[in-house]
Amino acid sequence: xKYQLNVNGKTVTADADSDTPLLYVLRDNLALQxxxxxxxxxxxxxxxxxxxxxxxxxxxxxxxxxxxxKIVTLEGLGTVDKPHPVQQAFIDEQAAQCGYCINGxxxxxxxxxxxxxxPSEVQIQDALAANLCRCGTHTRIVKAxxxxxxxxTPAAVTAVSAVKGA
Amino acid sequence: MQxxxxxxxxxxxxxxxxxxxxxxSHAQGSAPVKSxxxxxxxxxxGIAADGRVTVYSGKVDLGTGVRTALMQMVAEELDxxxxxxxxxxxxxxxxxxxxxxxxxxxxxxxxxxxxxxxASARQALLASAATRLQVNVADLRVANGVISTxxxxxxxxxAALVDGKPMNLKLDPKAPLKAYADHTIVGxxxxxxxxxxxxxxxxxxxxxxxLPGMLHARMIRPTGLGGKLLSVDDAAARKVNxxxxxxxxxxxxxxxxxTEWAAVKAARALKTTWDTPNSMPLQAHLYTYWRNxxxxxxxxxxxxxxxxxxxxxxxxRIKATYDFAPxxxxxxxxxxxxxxxxxxxxxxxxxxxxxxxxxxxxxTVLDIPKARIRMIYVDGAGCYGRNGHEDxxxxxxxxxxxxxxxxxxxxxxxxxxxxxxxxxxxxxxxEGGLDAANLPVAWxxxxxxxxxxxxxxxxxxxxxxLSGVKRNGHYTGNLHKNADVLYQFPNRQTEVHRLADTAxxxxxxxTPGRMQNTFANEAFFDELAAAAGADPLQWRLTYLKEPRxxxxxxxxxxxxxxxxxxxxxxxxxxxxxxxxxxxxVKYDNDRTFVALVAEVEVNRTTGGIRVTDVWCSHDCGxxxxxxxxxxxxxxxxxxxxxxxxxxxxxxxxxxxxSTDWASYxxxxxxxxxxxxxxxxxxxxxxxxxxxxxxxTVVPSAISNAVFDATGVRLRSVPFLxxxxxxxxxx
Numbered sequence: 001x002k003y004q005l006n007v008n009g010k011t012v013t014a015d016a017d018s019d020t021p022l023l024y025v026l027r028d029n030l031a032l033q034x035x036x037x038x039x040x041x042x043x044x045x046x047x048x049x050x051x052x053x054x055x056x057x058x059x060x061x062x063x064x065x066x067x068x069x070k071i072v073t074l075e076g077l078g079t080v081d082k083p084h085p086v087q088q089a090f091i092d093e094q095a096a097q098c099g100y101c102i103n104g105x106x107x108x109x110x111x112x113x114x115x116x117x118x119p120s121e122v123q124i125q126d127a128l129a130a131n132l133c134r135c136g137t138h139t140r141i142v143k144a145x146x147x148x149x150x151x152x153t154p155a156a157v158t159a160v161s162a163v164k165g166a
Numbered sequence: 167m168q169x170x171x172x173x174x175x176x177x178x179x180x181x182x183x184x185x186x187x188x189x190x191s192h193a194q195g196s197a198p199v200k201s202x203x204x205x206x207x208x209x210x211x212g213i214a215a216d217g218r219v220t221v222y223s224g225k226v227d228l229g230t231g232v233r234t235a236l237m238q239m240v241a242e243e244l245d246x247x248x249x250x251x252x253x254x255x256x257x258x259x260x261x262x263x264x265x266x267x268x269x270x271x272x273x274x275x276x277x278x279x280x281x282x283x284x285a286s287a288r289q290a291l292l293a294s295a296a297t298r299l300q301v302n303v304a305d306l307r308v309a310n311g312v313i314s315t316x317x318x319x320x321x322x323x324x325a326a327l328v329d330g331k332p333m334n335l336k337l338d339p340k341a342p343l344k345a346y347a348d349h350t351i352v353g354x355x356x357x358x359x360x361x362x363x364x365x366x367x368x369x370x371x372x373x374x375x376x377l378p379g380m381l382h383a384r385m386i387r388p389t390g391l392g393g394k395l396l397s398v399d400d401a402a403a404r405k406v407n408x409x410x411x412x413x414x415x416x417x418x419x420x421x422x423x424x425t426e427w428a429a430v431k432a433a434r435a436l437k438t439t440w441d442t443p444n445s446m447p448l449q450a451h452l453y454t455y456w457r458n459x460x461x462x463x464x465x466x467x468x469x470x471x472x473x474x475x476x477x478x479x480x481x482x483r484i485k486a487t488y489d490f491a492p493x494x495x496x497x498x499x500x501x502x503x504x505x506x507x508x509x510x511x512x513x514x515x516x517x518x519x520x521x522x523x524x525x526x527x528x529x530t531v532l533d534i535p536k537a538r539i540r541m542i543y544v545d546g547a548g549c550y551g552r553n554g555h556e557d558x559x560x561x562x563x564x565x566x567x568x569x570x571x572x573x574x575x576x577x578x579x580x581x582x583x584x585x586x587x588x589x590x591x592x593x594x595x596x597e598g599g600l601d602a603a604n605l606p607v608a609w610x611x612x613x614x615x616x617x618x619x620x621x622x623x624x625x626x627x628x629x630x631x632l633s634g635v636k637r638n639g640h641y642t643g644n645l646h647k648n649a650d651v652l653y654q655f656p657n658r659q660t661e662v663h664r665l666a667d668t669a670x671x672x673x674x675x676x677t678p679g680r681m682q683n684t685f686a687n688e689a690f691f692d693e694l695a696a697a698a699g700a701d702p703l704q705w706r707l708t709y710l711k712e713p714r715x716x717x718x719x720x721x722x723x724x725x726x727x728x729x730x731x732x733x734x735x736x737x738x739x740x741x742x743x744x745x746x747x748x749x750x751v752k753y754d755n756d757r758t759f760v761a762l763v764a765e766v767e768v769n770r771t772t773g774g775i776r777v778t779d780v781w782c783s784h785d786c787g788x789x790x791x792x793x794x795x796x797x798x799x800x801x802x803x804x805x806x807x808x809x810x811x812x813x814x815x816x817x818x819x820x821x822x823x824s825t826d827w828a829s830y831x832x833x834x835x836x837x838x839x840x841x842x843x844x845x846x847x848x849x850x851x852x853x854x855x856x857x858x859x860x861x862t863v864v865p866s867a868i869s870n871a872v873f874d875a876t877g878v879r880l881r882s883v884p885f886l887x888x889x890x891x892x893x894x895x896x
Contacts, residue, residue, distance in 0.1 A: 017407055020427045028426055033374040034367025038498050039579040040430075043827040046498055074367040087365045094357060094793055097801055098229025098548030099364030100498040106365065125835040132827060134498050135229060135548045136804030138838040140797065 003063050007032070008076030018064035022056075023047045025063050026073060034074025034103045038132075045104035045131035049073050055111035074103045077110065086110050089148035090141070097135035104131045109145045118149055200260055200332070207290075207335040209262055210283035211240065215330035217311050217323060219244065219251050224264030225276035226256035227360070228519055229548040230857055231794040232272040234358045238790055239277045242351040243284035243344060245308035246324070256521040256543025266520035266622070268551065268643075268674060270855025273790055274757070277853070285341040287333060295322050346788065346849040353849060355793035360545070372517040372544040372555075373502045377572040380504065381410055382426045383565045384433035385581060386419040388632070390820025391670060393442035395419060402435040412436065413568040418632035420565050422573065430578070444819035447669055453489050455669070456593050462617045462666040468650045471657035476608035480599025484697055488686035490592040490865070490883045491814040494822075494830060495675055499547030500582035501554035505562035506572040511538040516559040517546020523622040524556055528563050531630045539563075550805070551643075552625075552673035554586035560629030580825040585628065587673035588815055588822075590616030590642055594686035596693075604698040606709070609658045611690075613683060615645045616668040626671060640668050645679030647754045648862070651687050653709040670817070676805065677858040680753060681865065685883060688749040688866030692733065693879060701730045702870065703748045714785055715752055717846060718761035721783035722748065725844055726763040733870070734877040743768045743895070747870025749863035757854040759785040759846075762803075764839075764867040768875045773891035775872060777807050777839045782860055784843060787851035795856040796843045802857065803841055806864035808833035814884050 003014050007030060014029040021040070026032045026049070038046030040059045047059040050072040078084035083091065086109050096102045105128065112119070112127040119127065124145045133141065200222070201208035212220045221240050227233035233253050241248040254260055256267075264276045288308065295313040296303045299320045306313050314321035346352075363369035388395065395417045403409060403421055408428030413420050421436055423429040447455040477483055504515040512532055518524050521541035529536040541559070549555055554577055562575040577585075592615060599608035617640050624639025631637055646662045695702040703723055707716055722728070726746065735745050746765045753760070765779040780803050789795055812831050816824035824830035869880045876895045 016425075017427060019431075024425070024427045027374075032367065033371070036371075036499060037373065037576065038500075039827060041579060041826055043579075044498060074365075078366060080362045080366050080368060083362070083366060090365050091357070091362050094361060094797060096358075096361050096364050097231070097797060098498070098546070099361070099369065100229075100371065100547035102364055103367065122836075125838070128835045130834075132498065132832060132834070134496050134550070134805065134832065136801030136808075136838075137797070138804055138833075138835055139800055139841055142835065142838075 005066065005071060006068065007071045008073060014063065016063050018062065020063050021059050022049070022061045022063050022066065023058040026058060032073045032075055036100055036103055038100070043132070044101070045108060046101050048104040048107040050107055050111055053111060053114060055108045074106060077106070084110070085152045086113065086145070086148040089151060090144040093140050093144040093147060095137055095140035095144040097137050101131065101133045105133070105141050109148065113145070113149055113152065117152065121146060202262060204262055205337050207283050207287050207337050208332045210280055210337070211287065213324050213328040213333070215325055217250060217325040219246055221251060221253050221280060222261040223253060223255045223276060223280060224261045224522060225267045225272040226519060226521070226543045227545060228267055229545065230798055231358050231791065233360060234356060235273055235790040235794055236277050236280055237359065238351045238354070238356055239273070239281050240284045242349055243281045244288050246311040248351055248356060250311060256541070258521055258525055258541045263522035266523060268519055270857040270859065274853055274855050277790070281343060282339060282341060283337050285343050286335060286338040289338065289341045290333065290335045291324055291327055294327050298322055298327070349849065352788070352790050353792070353847070355791055358794065370544065371499070372515065372546040373499055373576070375504050375515050375544050376574070377504060377506060380572045380574050381422050381424065381569060382429040383420045383422045383562070383573050383575045384429040384578065385561055385575065386421065386433055386436055386438060387581065387585060388417060388442055389440045390442035390445070392445045393417065393440040396439040396441055399437040402437065403432040406432040406435060411569065413565055415564065415568060415633040418564060418629060420561065420575070422565065422569050426576065442820045446817055446819050446821070448819065449817050452591055452669070453593050456591050456614055456665065459665040459667050461663045463664040465646050465662035465664060468660040469658070473608045473610040473657040473659035476657035477597060477599045477610060480607050481602040482600040482697055483597070484693055485597045486690055486693060486879070486881055488594040488596065488689065488881045490682040490685055492588045492591050492669070493675055493809055493813050494583055494588055494815060494824070495550050495553035495586050496830065496832060497547040497549055497553050497582060500577040500579055501558035501586070502546065502574065502576045503555070503559040503562035504572065504574045505559070505566040507532070507563065507566040507570070510534055512563050512566065513540045513542065514559050514563050515542045515544050516555060517544060517549070518555045518559055519549055519552065520556065520622060524559060526623045527556065527625060527627050527630070528560055530635050531560055531564055531627065531633065532567055550676040551678065552587060554582050556625070557585065557628040560627045564629045564633060583825040583830055584822045587671040589675035589678065590668050590672040592682035594683065596686055596690040598690065598694045600694065600698050604700070606655045606694055606698070607657060609651065609653070609655045611649065611660045611687065613646070613649045613660070613662045615662060615664055615679065616640070616642045616672055617664045617666055618642045618645065640672065642668060642672050643674030643678035648680040648683045648687070648751060650755060651691070652715065652752055652755060653691065654711060655709060676802070677861040680751070680862045681806065684749070684751050684862045685865040685869070688751070688863060689869040689879070689881065692747065692870045692873065696733050696873070699732045701732055703728055704730055706748070706750055710750070712752070714759050715750065718759045718783040718785050719750055721844055721846060722761040722763050722781050725783065725842060726781040728763065733874040735874050741769060741771045743770055743875040745871045745873070745875025747867045747872070747874055749867035749870060751859070751862045753859045753862060758856065758859040760859050760863055762860065762863045762867050764864070764871045766868060766871040766875055768872055768890070768895055770876070770896050773887035773889070773895055775811055775868070775885055775890060776837060777868060779840045779842070781842045782844065783846065784856065784860060785846040785848065786854040786856045786859065788849045788853040789845055789847045790853060792845055792847070795845060798857045799843050799860045800841050802861040803864055804833060804838055806861040807839070807868070810865040810868050810883055811885050
């Protein structure tokens with residue numbers, strides 16, 4: 001089957017079986033390697049992408065279920081030269097070790113900050129409670145999200161969400 | 167330069183591998199593209215015509231930041247800009263075997279060699295510049311890869327001196343290293359070079375690596391350890407869109423498809439029957455099984471005085487048994503590898519911590535000479551020891567050989583949780599004695615540890631064992647380390663029994679043995695201190711003589727505002743009990759010093775434990791990158807709190823049953839404590855590791871804190887709420 005998807009602001013076509021998880025379509029058909037395969041069960045968060053601004057586990061989201069949603073991956077947020085404020089905050093806090101979970105941490109945080117632009121540390125911990133990290137980078141990740149929230153005006157969050165498809 | 171290509175490749179591009187014009191054909195035993203002679207500087211680093219320095223490291227970066235730290239060490243010693251350095255890591259064609267990247271030795275040992283190579287190069291280049299510029303070496307200085315006279319009237323760059331050729335220099339083990347006071351790069355918290363790419367989806371992980379024409383495989387495993395394949399029915403699998411073939415060699419079984427999703431579906435559709443023996447111990451009776459195993463080997467008894475006689479004569483005698491559950495590595499990314507077997511040679515892209523020894527492990531599986539296997543390291547998800555990366559590399563190599571095409575094997579979550587080798591169980595008997603004045607007179611310990619025999623080459627690699635290649639090894643790491651304590655009690659005796667079994671496939675997992683042994687030692691130390699009515703931190707200071715040991719304890723006491731008193735704390739009202747515990751280690755009894763205080767909150771009603779604060783004082787000698795060290799220390803502490811409070815391998819008589827994150831839960835954000843790290847920097851001293859030292863003391867510090875809070879002693883990891891309640895915290 002051919003599927004038309006809106007990914008990072010562009011319309012793209014992918015040829016895949018209808019039950020193919022979005023994760024494999026993004027990684028293998030569209031060569032986007034931000035989202036990671038972690039469990040295939042929706043348990044760890046490594047595969048998280050934004051669909052219409054919501055954080056979604058792409059490993060358990062069949063491509064046929066998308067129905068025109070606007071998909072944003074880690075690559076769609078920013079680049080090494082021009083990172084998104086959340087990406088920049090993670091870099092500033094050196095909030096990664098192996099970094100395999102980091103895609104999920106960033107995507108979940110972007111969706112969360114759009115709803116709660118000035119969270120407390122406890123609210124950040126709760127927002128990321130379903131994202132797993134094995135290296136133990138948690139304290140730095142919380143600091144990074146806090147730093148991002150302080151760097152971003154609520155308007156900036158909304159603007160980013162609007163541009164990126166929320 | 168290879169590294170930069172990696173980082174910039176991005177976006178899942180198909181990367182065609184080249185090295186200075188050399189193609190993959192170099193896997194097939196033709197002449198190496200650079201020196202591979204250990205005592206030659208060219209084996210370790212090269213200076214290109216554009217001035218860039220390429221460093222060839224046998225040690226790899228497992229997500230710990232050693233790439234950046236090694237760059238700092240070389241840049242410092244060579245006197246070039248940090249940004250001028252490119253790292254090649256773990257490629258068996260171009261890097262030398264420096265041993266597996268384990269034991270927190272990558273900077274301590276691996277970095278030491280690179281530093282010496284850089285110092286040798288600098289020394290020789292200075293001599294050569296002196297000749298060229300017709301001045302004395304003493305009149306020259308180096309900055310950013312340019313040698314100039316003190317007056318600045320003459321200069322020449324490294325690049326000009328080297329002129330794009332090999333340096334043909336002997337590595338001089340006596341080439342003088344820079345005085346630490348002159349360090350400008352080592353000792354700085356330089357930002358990690360890999361992090362920006364990791365944050366933006368452009369970092370090339372093993373999982374992102376692709377080859378043209380590459381097929382996708384998924385493994386089908388026996389229903390348990392030692393299972394024999396009876397039948398395979400691929401009728402349903404063949405109907406999957408994109409199915410290519412089923413490959414089998416004895417009990418080694420995989421499906422190969424054109425796409426990943428097809429491989430996942432075909433693996434699910436394949437019908438198999440297995441004959442699987444009940445080879446695993448009964449989980450409920452694990453420690454009875456463990457204690458009753460025959461002893462394969464007794465390690466040397468460490469003896470001071472006569473502990474047996476002193477115990478018999480002591481006024482107070484305390485005995486306790488400690489146990490520590492087996493754990494899984496739990497990498498966030500299930501293992502992945504790509505292999506290309508062609509013309510009797512094989513290239514494998516792998517996230518293994520041991521690409522060099524893996525060459526030998528794979529040679530017997532593929533039945534080709536080791537020299538015809540090229541392993542290329544590509545960063546993976548954190549492994550924390552020998553996880554599934556090596557087994558998965560074996561899978562990919564053998565499937566590629568059987569299929570005759572490049573193949574990517576991606577383990578599923580259940581493969582990783584179910585089949586990565588586990589840390590073995592540990593059992594320790596402790597006994598101590600106090601005299602009438604409550605002074606410790608005797609310390610006796612007996613450790614029951616998994617056996618170790620053979621080298622890594624004999625590791626029971628899945629692709630070997632399942633395809634019928636015999637493997638007799640049980641490689642579990644140096645589990646006996648830190649069995650002995652440094653406390654200057656008059657009579658001490660420590661015995662280590664290596665048992666004639668490992669219960670299941672085992673390997674080293676972060677802080678192997680040291681964590682388990684120190685759990686028993688440091689918690690039992692507190693049992694004695696409590697019996698003596700002594701403050702546990704002060705008691706440690708009393709019986710430790712080394713100034714650096716005392717320094718970390720005194721530092722952590724200050725940091726945590728330690729109140730001197732005996733444990734337990736006086737009982738408070740309410741369902742939450744609070745307490746603090748301390749623990750100390752000198753890692754391996756010969757390097758990094760750590761003292762750590764944990765503060766906990768114990769829910770008397772539920773038995774739940776929350777670690778609220780951790781203070782850690784850490785002395786690893788000279789520090790290369792303080793922020794990098796802190797990142798490792800923080801991470802190690804969080805990971806070990808998870809292991810201590812929550813983690814326990816689940817299994818039945820045939821197989822591991824904790825095969826996902828629901829059945830093997832780990833610590834989540836809301837339960838992560840505040841962590842305060844204090845680094846004691848000793849730039850004048852040798853540098854030691856920092857990756858697996860802080861974890862050593864976490865389980866004992868928590869046990870000691872729970873005792874302080876509740877008067878209940880926890881001697882069995884993990885401290886699950888049900889166990890804590892059963893121990894009587896209410």
